[in-house]
Structures are given as C-alpha cells and as structure tokens.
Amino acid sequence: MKSGSNSPVPPAEQAKRSQRLLSYGYSLVAVAVLLSLVAALALPKGFRLSLFGDLLEAGLVVTFACLALQNMLRSHAQVRAFWFLLFIGATMWLASLMIWSTHELFFQRAVPDVPLADIFLFLGLVPLVAATALEPQKAHDSRLRSFGLLDLSILILYSLYLFAFFVYAYRLLPGDLAIYNHNFNVADSIGNQLFAVATGVAFIRERGAWRPVYRLFFFSAAAHALSSDLINVAIDTGGYYTGSLYDFPLIAGMSGFVCVCLAGRPLLQSAPVTEKRKEGQQKLLRGFAFVFSNLAMLVTLSTPGIGLWLLTTYAPHDKLFAFRLEITLLTIFLLTLLLSIKQDFLGANLFGSLRNLSHTYSSIERFKDHLVQGDKLASLGELVANVAEQIRTAMNVIQEQVSVIITRSGGESRSQALAGKIGQYAERTDALVENMQRFAQETPLELAPVEVKPLLESALHLSRIDKLKNVQVQLQAEADCPAVLADSSQLLHVFLQIISNAMDALEEIGGGELTVSIRSCDPQVCIQFSDTGPGLRHPEHAFEPFFTTKPVGKGTGLGLSTCYGIIRQHEGDITCGNRLEGGAYFTIFVPAVARTASESGIPTSVVSERAG
C-alpha cells in the first residue's frame, strides 16, 4: 500500500514488486484467519472474545474498503466503476459492522437487535452485485455502458424499499420480532445467494486475465453467503456469540474480499477486451444488456404494481398497511424523481448532440460555398498555365536571340555584355514561371531532394511579407542542413500558407516579427515558423478541416488542413501551438535526404529552442 512513487521502474521489476506485495497480503490474511480460529477455540465466550472478533472483522472490512478505494483511484473507466462499487459495498458493510459492534461492546448485548445495521448489511449487497454485473474486463456496447450512478441509486433505493416493505414493516407490529427476524434472514439469504450466483456466473464466463480475481470473488461471496445463513440459524437456536466458530466462514469471506482487491491490483490499467461471440449468444447478451440497462426503469415500473397489489387488501386502519402504503408512495415519488433527472440528462445530451450535428452541417454549407468557387479556381488554373506558357515561349525566343547575338558579335564586348544580362534575366524569369507552372499542373507528388533554404526564401519573397512595413522577418538556417525529400511545389504551398497565416496574425495586431528557422533533427529537417502575433485561439483544432477563426469570407478553414495533408503525404509531421512568450509557432518535420558522410545532426528538442 505504499508503492505510490512515480519513479521509473522497469516493468519486470514492477511486476515482481507487486507479486511480492500480493504474497505479503495473502500471508497477512492467512494469519488473520488462523488467529480467529485460535481465538475461537482458546478464548471463552465473553467480552474479550467479542472485542477481538469485532476488531478483527472491522479490520478486515476496513482493509477491504481501503484497498478498493486505492484500486479505484488508480484505475480508469469501467475498471474504476467496478472498484468504486466494491468500495461502496465495503463501506456499507463497515457501517453495519460498526453499529453492531457499538451496540455489542458498549451496551453489552450478546446479540443486539439493530435494524439500521441490518439495513446496511442488506444494502451493501446491491453495489457488489452491480459490480459483478458490470464485467469491467470486457468492452461493452454502448447500451451496457449507459448504466450510471443514477441507476445504482435507483437500485439501492428500490432494495431499501423492498426491505422496508417486506422486512422492516413487521417491526411495527407490537411485540412480534419473530416475523421480522425470519423475513430478514430470508431477504438476507436471498441477497447473499444472488451475489454468490452472480460471482459464480462471472467466474465461469471469464477466461482471461480476470479469472483469478473472479475465482476469489466467487469463493468469498460463497463463504459469505454460507456464513450469514449459518449465523442466522445459530442466532435463532441461541448458539451464536461474536468470535465463536460460527464466525469463521465470515472471517474467511472477508479475507477473501481483501484478497480480491490484492489480486485485482495488476489489472488496474488493463484495457477492456472485445470478445467474439456466437450469434445465439449475441442475442442472449443483447437481451441481458437491455434488461440490465433498463433495470432501474423496470423496478420503477414495479412499484405502482406492488402498490396496487397492496390495495387488494385495503385496510386503512391497519398500521402495517398504512406504513406500506406510505413507503410505496414515497418510493414512487423518489424513483420518479431520479428518473426525471436521468431523463433530463439524456435530453441535455441530445441537445448537445444536436448542436454538434448542426455545427457539422453548417460546416458542410460553408464547404459547399467553397466548392462553387471551385469552377472559378479551375479556370484560374488554366489561365495561369496559359500565361506561363506564353511567357516561357517569349523567354525561349529571347534566349535564342541572345545566343545569336553573342555568337554573332565577334568580340564586341558591349553588345555581348548587354545580351548576357538579357539572357540572365530571361533565364531567371523562365525559372520563376516554371515554378508557377509546375504548381498549376495537377501532378502527383514528385519527391526529389530539395534545399529548404532557397525554397523558403522564394516563399517569403512570393508572399511579399518582406514588403510589409511593420513586419520583420528573420531567417535562421543551420549551416550544413541536409536537403529534404519532398515535392518542392507542394512544400512551397505549405510554406506560403503558413506565412500567409502569420501575416494575417501580425497584421491583426499591427506588426511584429516572424522568425523562421531551419534545423536538422536527424533523420528529419525541422522548419519552424514563430511569430509574435496574438497566438492561436484553438491550437488543438488548427488542422481540422473547416476550422477557422477568421471572419466569414476571409478564411475557408481549409488552408492548414491541406498543409497537414501534404506534410503527412510526405511522411513528415506538422504541429502548432502557442509560445510561452506569446505568438504562435508552427513546426514542420520533413524527412531529410539520407546523408552518407557527415553524421553531425544533434537531436534537439523543439520546445527548448522555441525561445530562440
């Protein structure tokens, strides 16, 4: 119970440690059981034995509750629900035991008659049975999972009602405790048998890692059922006293529950298993799931039925009748109240889902608007390709003429120099246009070694961010950075998109700084854009399609998602977030061209260098 440290321990050693802890626990439990046996045989009936017996039982139940609580805190989802239910059950038993012991030890009664203790003892079974029915080791369909805290409250309330109706009501009859005791024994016995059967079924059904847990659970439940029947009989015949041999199965059962918690410890983080089932089984299971998830509803429906049955013996002046009628009406009220709360939750949930759905639909609407423009954009593509072709033809003609002039003007340096200049510019123009043309063409990813820095420079140039007055751009390139394996036009598109985002962000606050750094993060190259703008409002959504924080008409919310798609196509990665100093950062990782010689890439974490 003290291995809560987070220090990194190898899994093998951890398993060994938990194994050791488990064996300590088992031996401790064994000692307790032996002690009780010795005490029962050695000590005479009396206060000392009672004290010992009560303390031992209380100790075991407290351990059970504590271990269940600890297991609950360390686990998640279904498994957590399982331990939570066990904890609730243990707490109720503890309450019952405390009340019983107080009466026995302080008021010095051999077999105290405390209905409150009986009620807790009886109610404790409800969460335990519910825990067994939960089957935390399996991946359930959504129907089963909808069983919640409200349903549990309804079931507990209903058990309380049944107890009051069939058992407690007889305490109201003057001087007749016999019926009460008898009915309590029957009710308790039925509850215990049910619990034992439930755990037994769970044990038989489970074939995986949880089998040992269920085996212990079943044995404990069976021992508990046996002990409570035994004790009840012993009380009736007058042979019972606390600490006697009759308590031995009870102690064994309680120890068993402690062992259940210990055995369950290695399984706290286990993921639920989806199991394949046969057709017939599937149907049966669906029926079971329906009954289980609607159990709360079905029991609620039964209360007016019980009331109507009660009315067939209408006797308004009978105390028993009046009491039963009143508790029935009260229970109907409370159960209906709980159901209303459940309905309200469901309704609110539905409301939320509807809102989500309408959000998605409005996204689709926006998307449609966008597609209408698609035609226009397609003709723009044609136009660009056309213009590019014309310019390139012109440049080719010019270059031809330049070479003609250069070859013809034998030695005349001035015309040769001028022609040379013309040729240079024509070549530059041609390269620029070629880039644009390639972009306009619908080509599959053409992976080739690309130098990042020149591409980035041309992206900065094309975006004309350097023409903005209040925006400073810094480009920091690590020397000796490898080329990346990428489609240059696609990568250019990504750069342009991110730069344009940064421009928008900086313009929004009237200027700032954009820092672009290129580093080698072997085996990738990392390109980081960080601005001093207002930052991303929802960085976690930035790459989702249709997500935009820009006013309607300005952003389509598609740009970054496209970037994400492109980078993923390159088998790279793109992340974004907000810097501690303010402003947003986008980091792109693209696979580097494998370097044969110099292996100098020092892996540096992105986060630590964000400040630079």
Added chain:
Amino acid sequence: MNIQARHKIFLGLAGAIFLLHLGVAAFAKPSFRLTIFGDALPCGLLVVAILAVRENFRFHRAVLPLFWKLMAAGLFQMLLSQAYWFYYDSVRRYSAPSPVIGDTLFLLAHVFFLSAFVLRPHSASAGHDMRLRHLDFALLTFWWLALYGYFALPWQSVVQDFTKYNPTYYFLALVQHLMIIIGLAVVWKRSRGLWRTFYGSFICLFLLIAAANLLQSVAIDHGLYYSGGYYDTPFLVSLLLVTVVASYGPSLQPEEDKTPNREINQSLWTARIAMVAILTLPVIALLGSFEKNVPEDVAAFRLRLVLGAMLLLSGLVFWKLTLLARELRRLVRLSQASLENLKSVQAQVTHSQKLAALGRLAAGATHEISNPLTAILGYSELLTDIPSLSPGDRESAQIIQKQVHRAQAAVNSLRNTLRNPGSLHPTTMGEREDS
C-alpha cells in the same frame, strides 16, 4: 369560392346564430322548448367554428396545420360534450345520469387547446422533433385526467355527492382556464402585429369561457340557471370568437425566433414540466392519505387511481427514455458518419484550395516577373542604342523587345484577372489567348 369568402360566410352564419340567441333570450320564457333551443345553439356555433377552423388546415406554414387540427379536435370534444347534454335534455328528456362524460370531454378539450398553444404557432422553427412532444403531451393529458379522477370523479362514481363534485369540477376547470390565459398572456406580450391580435383574441375567448363557467356554476347553485337565457351569452360570444380568430388563418405568417435554440429549449422544458406534473401525483396521494373526512371508499378509489396512473405514466416515461436513448445513439452515429463524409470530400477541397493558393502565388509571381521583364526591355533598348550594332543584331534586339511586350501583356492580363476575379470564367479565356 376563395377562402376569404368562405370565412366571411362562416362569420355571417355564426353572427346570425348569435343574434338569434339574443333575440330569443330577450323574449322567451324558461320552458322545455327553450331548453332544446338553448342546448342546440352552442352545438350550431361549434359546428360553424369547426368548419371555419378546418379551412385553415391547408396552410402549410411551420406548425400551423397541426395547430389548427388540435384546435379543431378540442372544439370537436366540446361539441361532443354539448351534444351529450343535448341528447339527454332533448331526446331522452331527462337529466343526464352522470355529468362525468360531458365534463371529462370539456376538460380534455382544453388540454387540446393548451397543447395547441404550447406548439408556439407563431414560430417558424417550431415543430421539429415532434415524436417526443407527442409523448409529453400524452403524459400531461393523462396527468390532468388523473387529477380530475382524483379530486372530482369519486364524488360521482363512488359516492353521489354533487355538493362536493360540482365545486371541485368548476375549480379544476378554472385552474385550467387560468393556465391557458397566463400562457397566452406571456406569448401575447412578446408578439407583434397580427399575431398580437391573434393571441389577444384567444385571451378574450378564454376569459369569456372562464367567466361563463363561473357564472353558470353560481347560477346553478342559486337555482337561477336555465338553458337558452342570457346566462349562456358569454359562452356563445366565446364560440363566436373562435370563428373570428379562424378567419385570421389565411394571413398568419410564422416568424423566425429571435433567440437561437428556442425550440430545443422549449422541448426540454416541456419534458421537465411533464415530469414535475407526474411527480405531483404520489405527493397528492401521500397528502391525501392523511386526510380524515374522506369516506373510505373514496380514499380507496383514489389510491387505486393514483397507483394505476403511475403505472401508466411510468410506462410512458420508460418508452420515452428508450426513445431518447435510441435517438441519442442515432445522433451520435449520424454525426460520426457526417464527420467521415467531411473527411472523404476533403480531398476535393484540397484541390480547390491548392488553386486558391495558386492565385496568391500568381499574384506574387506577376510582381516578380515584371521586374526582370522591365530589365530585359531596358537592356535591349541599350542594345539598340549602340550605333555600331549590326543589322542582324538590331533585328534580334527588336525581336527581344517584341517578346518582352508579349510577355508583359500576358502578365498584365493575369494581374487584371487576379485583381478582379469576378471576370474569371472560361469564356474569357479564349480571348485572352490571342492577346
């Protein structure tokens, strides 16, 4: 004949029946004939009102058809209730053996009116998600019947005691009327234009019915009431008003809600109100079990009624919860599916997005290309300025200049198009190709 004209005819008919009533009430003495006449009048007015309302079924604007159908259903129940009295008073010629059927129908009619108004006929977005609303409506109806069954019915069916039945019945009717009137007053205050008149008329209508009911009960208590007299006038005026309101039907236009999600909130609240209503039943029964002066039979009847009603209502709630859960699962699946859909079409959008980026790129490129072109032009002019240039070179330089102009023209056309994307469509492409 158009609708307006038909509404005018119904108005005329209703007016005529009403004037007839005024005339007869002024001159006739209480007699058997007057009773027959007095019982027949509301039936006639109700028939006219139902026919007038029926004309409005055809206007498919938001929930209006449903609204008018519910109104017609309510009016029809009132007609049945009146016909019941008419049958015993006039045909069988003795007082009805029990007022229960007539009274139940009368109360139920108002449940229909109430639910018609809860639909919010003035809202354009009303009427979504009707399935669960039907259930809520059923819950409230059964609840109301259970209240009637609890408070009033036993004084008729278990013990014949009119001194207890009548006040209870009239009190229940009054509560119902007040509920409708308060609800209407709230919508009336929020509405404008014709809708204000519409709701205002309904307020008058129900005030009159409530007043008529009270007047009737007081008059019966004092032995003054007789069928066909002026005691009937308020009730008849209210029935006349129904025909008047129905004539607004053709010109009613639902409006958009000012607050978003109004409709969903409304259905959430309807559900809550229905659940609170159900919760009152066991409380009433619990409180009732402490009541001392109730005959044993009545108490037993009441308990059976409450428990039976709870069984029925819990069953309905169960059904509703199942529907809600199923709906929730369906919605979750639906939103998952639509999300998948979105992802699959994203590929298409990536394409058009790329073209959008191309637009930006092209805009940058035109700028970038202009500079070297200007430079080429400048150098080629310098070239031609050289006096000793050979004719061949001069010609080459001229060719270069011509090509630069050509390229510039192309760049300019692209720039113009990008500046004014509205002009961009495939037909203009051919023209530009020649320039």
